[in-house]
Amino acid sequence: MPAGHGLRSRTRDSFSRPFRKKGPTPLSIYLRTYKIGDYVDVKVNGSIHKGMPHKFYHGRTGRVWNVTKRAVGVEVNKQVGNRIIRKRIHVRVEHVQPSRCHEEFLQRVKTNDKLKAEANARGEVISTKRQPKGPKPGFMVEGATLETVTPIPYDVVNDLKGGY
Amino acid sequence: MAFVRAQKSKAYFKRFQVKYKRRREGKTDYRARIRLINQDKNKYNTPKYRYVVRFTNKDIIAQIVSANIAGDLVLAAAYAHELPRYGLKVGLTNYAAAYCTGLLLARRVLKKLEMDDEYEGNSEATGEDYSVEPAESRRPFRTLLDVGLIRTTTGNRVFGALKGALDGGLDIPHSDKRFAGFSKESKQLDAEVHRKHIYGGHIAAYMSTLMEDEPEKYQSHFSEYIKEGLEPEGLEEMYKKVHAAIRADPTAKQSEKQPPKEHKRYNLKKLTYQERKAKLIERLNALNAAAGADDDEDDD
Numbered sequence: 456m457p458a459g460h461g462l463r464s465r466t467r468d469s470f471s472r473p474f475r476k477k478g479p480t481p482l483s484i485y486l487r488t489y490k491i492g493d494y495v496d497v498k499v500n501g502s503i504h505k506g507m508p509h510k511f512y513h514g515r516t517g518r519v520w521n522v523t524k525r526a527v528g529v530e531v532n533k534q535v536g537n538r539i540i541r542k543r544i545h546v547r548v549e550h551v552q553p554s555r556c557h558e559e560f561l562q563r564v565k566t567n568d569k570l571k572a573e574a575n576a577r578g579e580v581i582s583t584k585r586q587p588k589g590p591k592p593g594f595m596v597e598g599a600t601l602e603t604v605t606p607i608p609y610d611v612v613n614d615l616k617g618g619y
Numbered sequence: 620m621a622f623v624r625a626q627k628s629k630a631y632f633k634r635f636q637v638k639y640k641r642r643r644e645g646k647t648d649y650r651a652r653i654r655l656i657n658q659d660k661n662k663y664n665t666p667k668y669r670y671v672v673r674f675t676n677k678d679i680i681a682q683i684v685s686a687n688i689a690g691d692l693v694l695a696a697a698y699a700h701e702l703p704r705y706g707l708k709v710g711l712t713n714y715a716a717a718y719c720t721g722l723l724l725a726r727r728v729l730k731k732l733e734m735d736d737e738y739e740g741n742s743e744a745t746g747e748d749y750s751v752e753p754a755e756s757r758r759p760f761r762t763l764l765d766v767g768l769i770r771t772t773t774g775n776r777v778f779g780a781l782k783g784a785l786d787g788g789l790d791i792p793h794s795d796k797r798f799a800g801f802s803k804e805s806k807q808l809d810a811e812v813h814r815k816h817i818y819g820g821h822i823a824a825y826m827s828t829l830m831e832d833e834p835e836k837y838q839s840h841f842s843e844y845i846k847e848g849l850e851p852e853g854l855e856e857m858y859k860k861v862h863a864a865i866r867a868d869p870t871a872k873q874s875e876k877q878p879p880k881e882h883k884r885y886n887l888k889k890l891t892y893q894e895r896k897a898k899l900i901e902r903l904n905a906l907n908a909a910a911g912a913d914d915d916e917d918d919d
Contacts, residue, residue, distance in 0.1 A: 475634075475635075475636040476636075477636060478636070478638070479639065479642075479649045479650075479653075480653075482649070482652065482653060482656060482686070483688045485653060485656060485657045485658075486656065486658075486686060486687065486688050487688070488660065488663050488664055489660060490663070522660045522661045522663075523660065523661060524659040524660060524661060525657075525659070525660065526660070527660060548660060
């Protein structure tokens, strides 16, 4: 009989729990808080059957647009045909992890704010813009010995010594 | 000795998944813990307090705990071994002592949060089901009972501690089904029986019976009570005094502790990364110096 395309088809491996991590889920999952606008990764926890997203969203990252009692609403991009739609799904918190994709930006915002405040106190104007890496500066090559290589005339007799 | 082939091979151990540490120790019920700790996500960082009651062989521990990823935080704690301070010297793990410990914890928490004037609770312990009424300014302190791993039978001492906390003025969702004195047939709580348990009436009755029937057993079993000079009739009075003393001054007393004695170190102290690198550089320099000296000698 044919394969079938049910809701959880082809999820045998992606929804299964990792090796030696089956059974109860760690409690820290339940103690994390999510605010609207946070970036989260959707990663299905196969042992929690409620509030599972569809298999398409497993591995996607989106932003939180809603927070309910036990779940968060996540806005994920999905390509449908020739366009990308922003899909809004609700997922229980066991299937969601805080994403680190935005972490570097937030850190940079913090340090920039601090630098700007310090510069403001001193009365100067600084630019906190990131600059791309430029070409490497010129340098003298050190410790170079010159070896002149010239071609030698072809010696038929010696070269044919091995086999002929 | 017969040769038995090894039951558990290396492969067995490689695939073996250990349970969580506290489950292996048999101390935490994770199924219950998840349900007690889970806070609504739309309440963000509002703490959810649980009223933890645990009994050891000689002590009762009552704590108000809120969960944290780094580790649970205890807001306030009360122990049965503090009750001698309020006048209860013996019988520190019975139903009445559990009631006193719960009452002590409740008054302590309310005093810490400066709510003890608004929420007096039930000063006269009648054994009836009592729930706190919300006052005008603040809502009552809400917490959830965490019994741990005990079997919740009717008349268990944890429910004595629960009753103590309720009468102390905490808001704990409960039903009277498991209080001592609840009868399954009539499906009602007999407040008189519960009141007797709170004031140690069941212990007084046993003391009287033993005094008449088996005086030697009475001497051995209740020796501490006899030493304190406690008669079966005087138990209720004593517990009333203890309740009053608890309500008068529930603050915890800090015990004076000396800083721990310094012991001689018998093993090497572990070096830091910097120290190890520095040592390596020293060793290399010494080697180079020695090698340099040898080379000079060979050259010569």
